């Protein structure tokens with residue numbers, strides 16, 4: 439394939455699950471791209487060139503031949519639209535709909551888990567206080583959805599890997615990697631997802647020391 | 651067109667902007683459907699048949715020939731996939747990506763506006779306290795994005811109406827309809843969007859009195 443002009447902007451700590459989702463998508467699709475880091479601690483997403491590019495002033499942003507796009511699920515959809523060779527969304531219309539449901543839900547619900555088990559748990563090994571009642575309730579909700587969607591022993595949600603598998607596994611791993619109780623089927627699923635070479639590429643990024 | 655078996659579940663007050671987004675989409679596409687209400691005040695979304703259908707226990711849920719799907723943006727994408735005659739997403743790949751970015755952003759950001767100007771402002775005429783500093787900051791962010799995307803005097807974001815026009819107009823109208831200051835270009839856009847017949851159909855739904 440001709441070299442494409444793809445630039446990916448991620449947080450400087452490589453802890454954004456949304457940046458990770460796009461990074462993994464680009465690798466799964468076999469696309470060449472350059473990675474640039476944005477220092478969120480210095481509010482760099484709100485200033486100058488990046489703010490103008492990102493529009494919504496969040497990471498990740500992808501720039502493709504001059505077109506700048508933010509919001510990870512919009513980016514991964516765009517990449518499947520523009521580079522349909524290897525897709526990260528299911529081809530079956532109902533599975534694709536379910537994958538989009540999971541992505542939208544993981545980005546707009548379960549807030550107590552996202553706060554009390556932030557992704558420094560996964561990427562820096564941080565250890566935090568026990569879960570609040572609200573976070574325990576959110577975890578029950580997560581387990582209910584996971585148990586309902588995942589077939590026993592299945593590696594993926596829909597038979598073939600898709601980007602919602604990564605996003606769901608990340609949410610589960612916020613708990614698993616902290617040592618919180620997680621149903622075995624879900625813990626096994628998240629563990630297997632984490633073996634994926636494209637996931638390991640993100641895990642192995644050089645991360646700066648955490649600021650106090 | 652053959653009658654399709656489409657069932658839409660919305661909140662009993664018709665105040666969910668996400669239920670509205672699907673309702674308007676179904677009407678714009680000329681699809682016949684039945685509306686069912688779910689009493690969120692009684693936590694009906696968490697119990698029995700609806701919880702099982704919705705999976706993520708939120709409204710709206712669409713059931714199409716036995717397939718139950720929640721999360722409004724997943725539903726509107728599904729409807730364009732299955733009924734491609736009249737689409738609610740742009741055909742141009744970059745416009746479609748931008749529409750998805752806006753939808754994802756409106757569903758995961760701007761939380762202070764969503765809380766301090768909840769949609770009872772729009773659907774019940776509720777009047778609430780002045781905006782906090784955090785909400786004013788979110789409003790500035792909203793204005794920046796709107797001013798950047800909307801051409802002067804344009805009725806729509808991308809030349810032809812799409813579902814992101816409604817979603818963006820609703821966010822702006824949380825402020826406009828409360829009497830908060832909004833840049834004229836954005837207020838005019840939101841006002842014009844509200845004249846749309848499919849939007850008026852939702853506005854005109856019979857709403858129960860608000861509970862104390």
Ligand SMILES: [Ca+2]
Nearest residue numbers: 450477478479
């Ligand atoms: Ca930093």
Ligand SMILES: [Ca+2]
Nearest residue numbers: 530533596597
């Ligand atoms: Ca299938």
Ligand SMILES: [Ca+2]
Nearest residue numbers: 662689690691
């Ligand atoms: Ca009620």
Ligand SMILES: [Ca+2]
Nearest residue numbers: 742745808809
């Ligand atoms: Ca265009």
